[in-house]
Amino acid sequence: MTIRPRRACAVALSLAAAVVASACSYGPTREAPPPIPPGIPPAAGAPVPAVDINAPGRTSDQLRPWAQGINEQMNIPVAALAAYGNAAETMRQTRPECNLAWTTLAGIGHVETRHGRYRGATLNDDGYALPPIIGIQLDGSPGFARIPDTDGGELDGDPEFDRAVGPMQFIPESWR
Template sequence: MSPHSRHGLAVTLSLVVAVVASACSYGPTRQAPTPIPPGIPPGPGAPVPAVDLDAPGRTSDQLRPWAAGINEQMNIPVAALAAYGNAAETMRQTRPECNLAWTTLAGIGHVETRHGRYRGASLNDDGYALPPIIGVKLDGSPGFAEIPDTDGGALDGDTEHDRAVGPMQFIPESWAKYGRDADGDGRADPNQIDDAAVAAARLLCERGGDLSQAENWQRAVLAYNASREYVMDVRDAAAAYSVGTTAP
């Protein structure tokens, strides 16, 4: 190669470097994803407006404007987010010492059924997961507990073994203890997200106590599902929601 050609190559390379540098300096930039905070318990997230729990009808409807203002960035259905907020506010007014944040309920809802969207289901206007979400038969198969039927198949359609039911995946035995009517229709139904979220809140508060304490928060979530991996999955999702971003 002659000295002339080497000089031409050097000029060309210099131009390429200049163009790339210019593009990096002045071209469009991508916003870095919001980092998920570490630690337990996860943060409380966006403050929930006060709810009049004595108002007639479905009290979570009072939170729909709040939910509609923040749900898209977290990919949570409005009905689900309003239900989580309603359940957290219910505990704030009735069991303030529990310190339950809606983000924890949302973390559980994400891990359990993607907020009522498992396998093509969705929440209708009344907050029901359709088609109903029924878990696997709890017959002691590898990876699953063995729980003989406790409700005659009334909730899960199985008269031999219990199955988890609804968007928050309650087994019938637990539903009999924690289930409550939260949507004002006069009956407690694990397939309805308002009822299921309040039931989950009651379970967590009873089993954990003050959930602002790391040990108590972990104990409460373990009571929901006795798996350390599950606890961390819920933590990661709840922590993401605490800063208004999607769960990992």
Template structure:
């Protein structure tokens, strides 16, 4: 997916929440736990179906340090994949772990996730121009998604490069637009990509394969694992 350096540029370690308060240790092992079960919703409802998860998200967003709108998107993506690819088992905690590393859940550099799931201002990574430590990816979309007609850049809260988005992007909020700057579209696209890449994400091998396909870095995998595992027990990391 050629995202190694791009992802590294947006890693921002979250500060500890509730300093001075003893919290349970982050569980070991792979895959990380699935977290609070996503309640059954009507996946075929019109419009932004993820809004049905509002109570579920509001009940844990503060202690997880995740914007409720983003958490709704992660839960919805996991629910959709549970029906579309029941053998995959991608959990919302894994999607959240990746989104945390990639963009702090759509809040990188002061961005905000709006009520409709749109991230503003748009999140755009560095040019993949082949400079030291950076992959070289010549422009594939005429700058349509990343504003760069020379080199590709990763875009959106889940940091997809344009050529990958063109192949895997999906409209998750029913607005008729496949938008990498939509937390809904980006979360479901990431879930689809992970399932295809890893197969059975309830197995250690499948989970590791999926995350390493998303970003070919062992340190990235460990960070995603730690954050997802923290979310699985109801704590921010």
């Protein structure tokens, strides 16, 4: 299973655009937002070492030493931090115009599942959340999209509607 890099970039950029649009949506009938406090947005994260994205095996394993050196101060599991760095480095090498930073992914991972630790889950060395983190049924209830099943329940256990799965909460269709 692979995540489409183009979709990951589009999601990250869509989130950024929504933040910018909401922050910039003031006019004659609305007050200007307060000044941005120092340190917001935060400074760039620690540079990610180069990764041989064509190497055999899990390329994020190349970043474990980097992640082990900085994960505790950020309260991010090593497996998650290495994955964020690996995804950012993969995008840098394959789609540099995306400008996807590992810190953006870490922000999303924190909001979605606290880096794979939602409701007491933990990440194993391969980055799988145990017990699995499965989102709510996307059945079109108020406030939620209606997404009929795309995986026969294979990833999310629901053969009727999709549910977001994993530490980053991708819907099953994204995993294809």
